[in-house]
Amino acid sequence: MDLKSGYPWWAVKNGLMHAFPPLQADHRCDVAVIGGGITGALIADELAAHGHDVAVFEQRDVGWGSSAASTALLQYEIDTHMVDLAKRYGEDNAVLAYRACAEAIPLLQAKAADVRDVDFARAASLYYASRRRDARALREEFALRQRHGFDVAWLDSDAVREQFGFDAPAAILSRLAARMDPYRMAYRLFARLRKSGGAVFDRTTIESIQPRSRDVLLTTAEGHAVRAGHVVIAAGYASQKWLRKRVAADRSSYAVITDPIDKDALGPLVDTMVWETARPYLYMRSTGDGRLLVGGEDDNVDVPVRRDARVEKKARKLLDKAATLFPHLPLRLAFSWAGTFAETHDGLPFFGPHPQHGPRVQFAMAYGGNGITYSMIGAGLVRALIERRRHPLAELFSFGRGEG
Numbered sequence: 001m002d003l004k005s006g007y008p009w010w011a012v013k014n015g016l017m018h019a020f021p022p023l024q025a026d027h028r029c030d031v032a033v034i035g036g037g038i039t040g041a042l043i044a045d046e047l048a049a050h051g052h053d054v055a056v057f058e059q060r061d062v063g064w065g066s067s068a069a070s071t072a073l074l075q076y077e078i079d080t081h082m083v084d085l086a087k088r089y090g091e092d093n094a095v096l097a098y099r100a101c102a103e104a105i106p107l108l109q110a111k112a113a114d115v116r117d118v119d120f121a122r123a124a125s126l127y128y129a130s131r132r133r134d135a136r137a138l139r140e141e142f143a144l145r146q147r148h149g150f151d152v153a154w155l156d157s158d159a160v161r162e163q164f165g166f167d168a169p170a171a172i173l174s175r176l177a178a179r180m181d182p183y184r185m186a187y188r189l190f191a192r193l194r195k196s197g198g199a200v201f202d203r204t205t206i207e208s209i210q211p212r213s214r215d216v217l218l219t220t221a222e223g224h225a226v227r228a229g230h231v232v233i234a235a236g237y238a239s240q241k242w243l244r245k246r247v248a249a250d251r252s253s254y255a256v257i258t259d260p261i262d263k264d265a266l267g268p269l270v271d272t273m274v275w276e277t278a279r280p281y282l283y284m285r286s287t288g289d290g291r292l293l294v295g296g297e298d299d300n301v302d303v304p305v306r307r308d309a310r311v312e313k314k315a316r317k318l319l320d321k322a323a324t325l326f327p328h329l330p331l332r333l334a335f336s337w338a339g340t341f342a343e344t345h346d347g348l349p350f351f352g353p354h355p356q357h358g359p360r361v362q363f364a365m366a367y368g369g370n371g372i373t374y375s376m377i378g379a380g381l382v383r384a385l386i387e388r389r390r391h392p393l394a395e396l397f398s399f400g401r402g403e404g
Contacts, residue, residue, distance in 0.1 A: 007335040007336065007337055008068045008069045008183075008255075008335070008337040008339070009255075009257045009287075009291075009293070009334075009335050009337070010067075010068050010070075010181055010182065010183035010184065011064070011068040011183060012335055013181070014181070014183055014184055014187075016061060016064075017063075017183075017184070017187040018062075018187060018190075018191065019061060019202060020058075020061075020062055020190070020194070020200040020201060020202040021201065021202065022201055022202055022203040022204045022222075023057065023201040023204040023220055023222070023224050023226070024222075024224070025224060026224050026225045026226070026227075027055055027199065027224070027225075027226045027227075028226070028227045028228070029053045029054060029055040029199065029226070029227075029228050029229075030047075030052045030053040030054065030228065030229045030230065031044075031047050031052050031053070031054050031055075031228060031229065031230045031231070031232060031386065032054075032055050032056075032057065032216070032218055032226055032228035032230075032231045032232070033047075033054060033055070033056045033057070033231075033232045033234055034057050034206050034218075034231065034232070034233045034234060034235050034239075035056075035057075035058065035233065035234035035235035035236060035238075035239070035364075036056055036057070036058025036060070036061075036062035036063060036065075036186070036190065036200070036202070037058075037062075037063060037065050037066060037067035037186060037234070037235075037236055038063070038067045038070065038182045038183075038185060038186045038371075038372055038375060039067075039234040039236065039364050039366045039371070039375040039378070040056055040058070040186075040232075040234040040235075040364075041056075041063075041185070041186040041189040041190055041193075042111075042189065042372075042375045042376055042378075042379045043232055043234055043364055043375070043378060043379045043382055043383075044056050044189070044190070044193055044198065045111070045189045045192065045193060045379070046379035046380060046382075046383050047232075047379075047382075047383055047386070048193050048196055048197075048198045050383060050387075052383075052386070053197075053198070054193065054198045054199070055198065055199040055200075055201070055226070055228070056190065056193070056198070056199065056200045056201065057201050057204045057205075057206055057218075057220075057226070058200075058201065058202050058203070058204065059203065059204065059205040059206075060202070060203065061202050061203070062186065062187065062190055062200060062202055063182075063183045063186040063187055063190075065236055065238075066236045066237065066339050066340065066341060067182050067183055067186050067236075068182075068183045068339075069253075069255070069337055069338070069339025070182045070183075070339070070371065070372070071253075071255050071283070071285070071293055071295045072179060072180045072181065072182045072372060073177070073179070073273055073275075073283060073285055073369070074104075074105055074108060074177060074178040074179060074180060074372055074373055075101070075105075075125055075174075075176075075177045075273075075369075075370060075373065076098055076099075076101035076102035076104070076105060076150075076174070076176055076177075076370075076373065077098075077101075077125060077127060077174060077177075077370075078097060078098060078101065078347050078348070078368070078369075078370055079279075079347040079368050079369045079370070080346055080347030080348070081137070081141045082094045082095065082097075082098050082141060082144050082145060083137070083140050083141050083144055085097060085098075085346070085347075085348075086144070088346060089396065089401070091144075093396050095148050096392060096393065096396065097348060097393070097396060098145070098148075098150070099148075100377050100392075100393055101370055101373045101374070101377065102150070102176055103377075104373040104374075104376035104377050105122075105176055105177070105178050105373065107376050108120070108178065108180065108372070108373070108376050109122065109178065111185075111189075111376075112180060112185065115185065115188035115189060115192060116188075117184070117188075118180055118181050118184045118185040118188060119179065119180060119181040119184070119287060119288040120178060120179070120180045120181075120185075121178060121179055121271070121288065122176075122177070122178050122271075123177045123178055123179055123271050123272060123273055123285065124173060124174060124175055124176075124177060124271060124272040124273070125173070125174040125176070125177035125272065125273050125274075125275070126155075126160075126164060126171050126172075126173050126174075126272050126273070126274045126275075127171060127172045127173075127174070127275055127276070127277070128160060128168040128169075128170070128171035128172075128274070128275075128276050128277070129168055129169040129170045129171065129276075129277050130168075130276040130277045130278035130281075131169070131277075131278070132169045134169070134277040134278075135169040135170040137277070138170055138171075138172060138277060139154070139170065141172065142154050142172050145172070150174070150176075151174065151175040151176060152172050152173065152174050152175075153172070153173040154170070154171075154172065154173075155170060155171040155172070155173055156170055157169055157170060159171075163268060164267075164268050164272070164274070165267065165268075165326065165328075166325040166326060168276075173272075177273055179273070179285055179286070179287070179288075180372070182372060204220055204221075204222075205220060205221040206218050206219070206220060206221075206226075207219050207220060207221050209231060209233075209242065209357065209361060211231075211357050211358045211360050211361055212360075214229075215227050215228060215229055215360070216228050216229075216230065216231045216360050216361060218231065229360070230360050230361070230362065230386050231360065231361045231362065232362045232363075232364055232382055233361065233362070233363050233364065234364040234366075234375075236341070236342070237250055237340055237341055237342035237367070239363060239364075239365055240342065240365075242356075242357070242363075243354060243356060243363075244356060247344065247350060247365070247399065248342035248343055248344045248345075248350075248365065248367050249300070249342065249343050250300075250302035250340055250341070250342055250343075251298050251299065251300055251301075251302065251340070251341060251342070251343050252298065252299055252300075252301045252302060252307045252310075252338050252339065252340055252341075253280075253295060253296070253297070253298045253338065253339055253341060254295065254296065254297045254298070254310070254311060254314035254315065254318060254336070254337070254338045255293060255294065255295035255296075255318070255336065255337055255338070255339075256293070256294050256295075256315045256318050256319055256333055256334075256335070256336040256337075257287070257291050257292070257293045257294075257334050257335050257336075258291050258292045258293075258294075258319075258331050258332055258333060258334055259291065259330075259332040259333075259334050260289055260290040260291050261290050261291065261292060261329060261330060261331075262290070263290055265328065265329060265330070266286055266290065266292070266329070269284070269285075269286050269292065269326070270286055270290075271286075273285035274325075280296055280297065280298035280299075281296055282294070282295075282296040282297075282318070282321050282322075283295050283296055284322055291334065292322065292329065292331065294318045294319065294321070294322045295318065296318060296321075297314040297317055297318055302340050304340075307338050307340070308338070310338070311336055311337065311338050312336070314336075314338065315333060315336035318336075319331050319333060341367070341368075341371070342365070342367040342368075343367055343368055344365075344367050344368060347368050347369075347370075348368070348396065348397060348401070349365055349366045349367055349368065349370075349374040349377075349378065349397055350363055350365040350367070350397060350398070350399055351363065351364055351365070351366075351377075351378040351381045351382055351385075351393075351394075351397045351398070352381070352382075352385055352394060352397065352398045352399065353385070354399050355399075362382050362385055362386065363399075364378050364382055366378055377393065377397075378397075381393055381394060381397065
């Protein structure tokens with residue numbers, strides 16, 4: 001299935017950075033990672049850095065699936081409020097999930113500094129009430145985060161107008177967020193993996209997974225055998241094809257990016273991403289070269305032809321919404337695109353084994369709006385499970401959460 005349409009900015013900006021070879025013979029490794037996007041890249045990098053012999057298998061070109069369409073808002077703020085997670089799983093678990101996302105951002109910053117030139121920059125995050133009736137729930141969310149030590153500030157309508165120039169009933173200003181070029185980051189991590197002795201194979205489709213007592217046998221579409229001690233399925237929304245029962249809903253999201261805008265005109269948008277309480281939500285953030293990236297207008301369409309037909313109309317809506325908030329900005333459309341992603345019922349990811357495949361097959365389903373921060377968390381979580389160590393998030397991010 002085609003995971004994106006239109007002209008995703010990262011693919012246009014970077015081009016095809018490097019073509020890795022397809023697998024042309026049988027292969028052995030400690031860990032086979034299925035999926036060559038940013039999730040697979042972060043997990044493979046983590047495992048290789050701790051002594052595991054890793055091989056990555058991507059059915060397209062590396063980074064050319066959903067990662068190329070990602071808008072890469074790096075936040076600790078989960079699409080599901082901490083208050084709502086607390087009601088479902090308890091306050092301790094809700095705080096644990098939010099704190100793990102917060103800790104993932106400096107980890108991503110350090111990794112970006114290692115590989116360099118991936119347009120990483122720290123930012124703030126303004127989460128505003130779309131409607132007056134949303135302000136009460138937003139205030140409750142603010143109070144819970146503040147009580148647990150998160151660096152947040154409450155802005156009333158006057159403060160939002162004074163600091164950001166648009167009208168909203170209230171907002172939470174968080175000091176911890178970031179941006180990144182996810183396509184470039186994935187490529188640089190895979191290049192580092194190859195340089196350190198790992199293997200990366202483009203255009204190699206895994207057709208079957210056969211868990212055995214001491215290893216897992218993978219078979220490619222060309223009939224080659226891969227024997228691995230463990231397998232990590234990090235194929236984005238397509239990971240669900242390896243499960244008999246679906247665990248997430250497929251959706252489409254839309255995005256536009258503008259021509260560069262003068263930094264003085266961008267004002268606080270230079271280093272603050274903006275998003276809203278409405279669902280689906282509008283969001284925007286700048287890039288290193290001063291463009292404004294605007295996303296949202298999510299829908300339940302996951303048929304590529306239908307999704308593709310909506311890109312132009314959705315792009316106009318996104319620009320119109322951005323212009324309503326910031327009428328002084330010269331918003332000239334450069335590129336627009338759409339991408340398919342998956343969304344869980346509670347906004348949390350799934351990492352770990354599934355009863356269908358046993359303990360040697362790990363899933364890395366970094367679904368939802370926090371995909372990249374989830375992937376950074378999942379890299380450590382998956383490694384801990386493979387090394388048979390305990391991890392504080394193993395239960396909460398497992399397929400069995402909420403049971404029993």
